Amino acid sequence: EVQLVESGGGLVQPGRSLRLSCTASGFTFGDFAVGWFRQAPGKGLEWVGFIRSKAYGGTTEYAASVKGRFTISRDDSKSIAYLQMNSLKTEDTAVYYCERTGYWGQGTLVTVSS
């Protein structure tokens, strides 16, 4: 069974950093791209970015709203993808989800507030 579990969320002050993890199981992690999405409280879904599989260069793409502040990486040996979030803003407050083609994790809440 495909499972994705996000962790690392919490309360952080504006300007600080946070790293989220997405731990996968039930499939060959290295064969798939991994995406990150977010949903601010009471709002719709927003794409954050994704990382391609190594077979496709392991390259990354980002939404304009996070480019230059967020970095996605992966450790295929551990079946984990990461979302490094720097220079956090209050508008980054959201539930963050990782995704693999049709499967989503349960999400982790990030609250950016002083």
Add this chain to the structure above:
Amino acid sequence: EIVLTQSPGTLSLSPGERATLSCRASQSVSSSYLAWFQQKPGQTPRLLIYAASSRATGIPDRFTGSGSGTDFTLTISRLEPEDFAVYYCQQYGSLPRTFGQGTKLEIK
């Protein structure tokens, strides 16, 4: 950036009725890379349809996706009580990937 506009914003229907949800794109969606998601309060989005018309694993056949180019539709043939939720369309044919603003399907 492809802007997706969903209509109506809210749809009020009764169980057993047919629901038709629309998703219009500001430009053609590449290779019909259009998906539909269902989200219930406090839950993770659930993939219903991908590639405009292919049902995801385990999705009942009362859910049908159709369309191409800039106009896409999600049809729920006979509403069950568990179908009342928010529905989002998403295009993944070009970057940035974008979502519609959602259609809330509520019980009349």
